[in-house]
Amino acid sequence: MERVLPFRFDEREKTFWLLDQRKLPFEEVWVPCRTAAEAAAGIRDMVVRGAPAIGVTAAYGMVLAHLSGEDPAEADQVLRQSRPTAVNLFYALDRMKPYWGNSQASLEEARAIWREVEDTERAISQHGARVLRGQVLTHCNTGPLATGGYGTALGAIVEAYRQGRIHHVWVDETRPYLQGARLTAWELQKAGVPATLVTDNMAGYLMSKGRVDAVILGTDRMAINGDFANKIGTYALAVLAHYHGIPFYPALPLSSVDPTLRTGADIPIEERSALEVTTVRGIPIAPEGFPAAHPAFDVTPHALVTGIVTEKGVLYPPFDEALRAALDR
Template sequence: MDNQTAIDFELYDRVRPIRWDGQALHLLDQRVLPFREEQVVCTDSDAVAHAITELVVRGAPAIGISAAYGVVLAANAVEAANGDSALKALEPAMQRLHDARPTAVNLAWALNRMGDTLHGAGADWREQLVAMADRIAKDDLLANRRMGVLGAQMMQPGTRVLTHCNTGSLATAGFGTALGVIRAGCAMGRIDKVYAGETRPWLQGARLTVWELAQDGLNPTLIADSAAAHLMKTGGVDWVVAGADRICANGDTANKIGTYSLAIAAKHHGIGFMVVAPASTVDMNTPNGDAIEIEERLPTELLSVGSVRTAAEGVAAWNPVFDVTPAELITAIVTEKGVVHAPSVATMRELFPQDV
């Protein structure tokens, strides 16, 4: 099924978290979903950086797209005759955007593309920035649809999948990465059952993934993170499908904390483990997972559920946001450029030779 038009993508993709109106960036506030749908309107780049840091917008591709429009907003405060002089003036704002979330490579990738656009640009450098930001968003949507089909083609009819965190429209320009595979698999009649882990401490699975799939008429089942291995043991899962915030040259993958545990359990139970991410997430300059900076957030996020404290006062907490899944635990990495089976330095280079 190579013809993507066989899928009615719009039917399975009703949510949009990012909207650019030509003057401001509108972000669907993911902190208050699923009970309220509110927009945060960003009119300058620092507001975009703050929204990224505070998880108004999250998901590596969505962060990159938002940062690109953040550069467009920063340009409003710059007077420059050409792109090269504008780039120098924009560097402080771009650095603040870069520092908003350090692990997601898409953020740096998008900022680099915006910077490259300015090199040699003439008096129309502002228009070129807008065009590049629009292109980054459009390309992400097209890539997600392509990945959805490629990943779903690996599954047999009747497949049951488990996913982690949120990797859908809310985390991208639309359709999603891992959730895009699930959407495509449902549309193609290959996926019969979808389980979503709750994803503590921010509960992206419980608050976002099951809500998002419900908007598309799908019927996911929520499980506690700690129930995943038991579900696998009882035969309830055929594939684990996860996203990625950074994929290294050897195939090691950084993703939401808890992904590593799922990969270990999947390997033990003989279950396929699929990572789905756009080529912009692949970082061939990072040799392996040991070189990835793992972001840690405030311990207070772990001590409460929402605004309700669940731990006694004075209790210490450790709150890493990501972990690294070694390549040997990954069955396949799906990108819009193709699929890397049994990822390693050699198989990664076959698909990404220009990045070495």
């Protein structure tokens, strides 16, 4: 799979460059970040998105804080406030804390976090490929653009195609931000995997016609019981898959599991601007001033999950026991 990574670090220029995912697939524009505040803005404004990629960006945001002479505690707080739902953000910042005040050690830890993302996603791709067959449906974006590695759910899809286990992918457009249409479709095209773009409300029809054999998608945060938050629309897909008897798999690194949360009810859900619903790339699609809701994520209960794809294998119910055992390994 041709990987187009969402960021790169130039140590000589003391700059962390973000590929502006708001511009894709029409333009490839790189945004420079030289301070923690600029890295936080890149996360908040969705220049970079996807839980693992957000974590790596936050880690390098702390590196930038050291290189630019910012106060580490203040930089840490600015980064923590950039987006509330993806636990990888907080995981990465907690990893960076012991290295406050040491720019070289901070850089080495950020590099380690990025390497671990890559190693973890190689394993997720292999494990996930084994449970897929036929035609697969996915939602949002879980490839290299969302992670900085090889991808979680999309990595498994590409690997399954390479192994001849699947032959076609249905790509949800993922309203309102269109990550599926703009990003996943682009990545699958580059990977040479046969795929078809569909609107989010077509999934039930496809399932009713027997044209979906499995659903696999990503995870921004998972509670210890297996409830998980992912891009808005995930819960509806889980309900549809359950009704039609279709296997449903979230794919995630174990760093996306938050063992402090007993259930998904405790996961904070980010509310984004109504303008992202009432406009598309700045073009109005609703009457001016009309109110719109925009929860960016929803929570899927573990009872609707077939298995959880992780770097340590596919976990099956009871998920609280399986997740605790995997985290302790």
